[in-house]
């Protein structure tokens with residue numbers, strides 16, 4: 001199985017650390033707001049990876065953490081804590097309890113989003129706030145080794161002690177913002193040194209003797225939780241490309257410096273979902289949630305289908321038109337599948353042949369194309385095989401669609417049939433009027449090679 005590894009900047013044959021087992025870690029959301037559909041694409045990648053590994057016979061242990069403390073609004077150690085920002089936004093008191101309340105609200109929403117996208121829930125979803133002792137242990141180790149130092153506002157990692165910083169494969173350094181828009185922290189030895197621990201200026205925080213109360217840095221949390229739940233090194237770390245220059249760079253530096261072994265052997269990064277010319281961002285105005293899609297009648301799995309049409313290493317420029325087209329394609333796929341006779345003979349091509357593109361760095365667009373061929377060939381077994389990897393829930397959703405189609409009221413069926421007649425006679429004015437009537441009653445009609453499909457509006 002070939003995977004593109006950011007560490008080396010090339011596709012490599014995947015070799016697990018332990019025979020037959022794989023450890024996966026994905027940086028989880030900072031639960032100060034709803035995840036947007038760009039964030040969610042990152043977990044669809046992790047899910048397709050997990051499914052592909054499982055399909056190949058590996059036992060997978062997957063961890064997605066929940067960042068409920070310590071993530072500043074900027075990767076460069078400045079700005080507000082994102083959780084504090086949420087307290088201000090929601091008019092809550094600055095207490096630990098209020099912070100936890102907000103975190104739980106968005107954590108629950110995140111899990112619901114994962115389920116709606118048919119993402120298999122990870123084996124463990126550790127919360128950063130439950131793993132502070134593990135953070136402290138690593139910071140202590142770095143202090144003992146002289147790789148970290150104290151300033152008046154926190155404890156920093158000394159990058160001069162990790163000469164490989166920013167030199168590996170795709171792990172290039174990002175632009176240095178400090179000094180341009182952000183005040184220089186004069187106490188840092190190097191502007192790229194990053195905080196491992198911040199001292200608290202209020203009553204909030206955790207005790208780190210002898211330093212008093214404080215908060216972990218965001219990067220240290222991932223180093224601590226991945227090590228605790230998967231060991232170090234573990235196999236594959238995933239995340240979006242925005243995390244390469246700083247967050248993942250820092251995870252690697254502090255974990256390797258503390259323990260003398262790599263953090264993870266493979267690093268996989270998904271490209272952005274863009275809106276217009278900009279990355280979709282939680283802080284931006286171009287913020288679309290799964291809930292927004294649902295309100296617009298888009299099924300979450302149609303969004304999954306939309307994502308899978310593009311390779312995870314290519315940027316996806318979001319457009320409503322393309323998403324609508326993906327929804328139509330997805331429903332046609334389901335209808336095509338449910339129209340097939342369950343007892344129809346399966347093809348002579350072994351199922352593994354169709355799934356091959358998954359082993360080439362998760363080539364999901366090729367798998368989607370393969371699905372259509374298999375639907376045409378009425379090869380149900382191979383369709384379901386590919387769906388083990390793509391996770392479009394074809395069997396269940398096509399059953400649901402068929403049930404819904406059977407439960408369509410007779411008057412709607414009649415309208416649809418009159419519309420089809422009008423369409424055949426090329427009376428498009430009448431056919432459009434009849435479609436509008438059908439839509440007004442809460443149904444949708446779409447034309448396919450095997451006739452019109454009527455279904456309830458999603």
Ligand code: AMP
Pocket residue numbers: 027028029030037038039040041042238239240241242243270271272273274279280281282
């Ligand atoms: P965050 O909650 O900001 O840490 O983001 C959660 C995940 O979403 C991370 O893996 C990010 O790299 C990823 N991510 C953030 N924005 C986008 C985007 N527009 N498109 C794809 N992935 C993204």
Ligand code: ZN
Pocket residue numbers: 026027028222247251
């Ligand atoms: Zn992380």
